[in-house]
Amino acid sequence: GAGVSQTPSNKVTEKGKYVELRCDPISGHTALYWYRQSLGQGPEFLIYFQGTGAADDSGLPNDRFFAVRPEGSVSTLKIQRTERGDSAVYLCASSLGLVVNEQFFGPGTRLTVL
């Protein structure tokens, strides 16, 4: 079956602009996660959805970051007033949820803020 997909694969924007990053999880996976990976670092947790609700958003760095999953499937990560420090690869993962299962990752969106 299809894996986790993310669009766009690359996004270049200017400082101060608004961006949206999209994630399509594996069909049937109720849990969806967003991570951010800077160069040479491990992924850092941002937010976790179980179904439509954000079960844990403690990793969001500030209120410029927001994510939604309105129908319990596709999720969008939204970043307002982008800053150069937001440049990173944004990874999405999904899992069967309910218990701590393995998470399957998408290819990521490389965000560059000029």
Added chain:
Amino acid sequence: AQKVTQAQTEISVVEKEDVTLDCVYETRDTTYYLFWYKQPPSGELVFLIRRNSFDEQNEISGRYSWNFQKSTSSFNFTITASQVVDSAVYFCALAQETSGSRLTFGEGTQLTVNP
């Protein structure tokens, strides 16, 4: 608080050598889960293994094996008879029961296998 330490930043070996990647974790929970992921040059994280804190049995899968020791809070990964295709960044990760499903990753170990 939870933390994962991968002290080896880079390892370089010659093909067919065995190599062990170290992972040390910190957690206050009695129930937790440990993972290894591989990130090849293409960038996509590939799941390798998941273990829970109550299962200390070592596991072998082909050329891969994992050694889980609660006494030293370590979950080391060994590749036997390494191959060039094993070249990648390998991440160890931890999930605590009290923190839900969020993964805390180590900094990763860049493994280069030379022909």
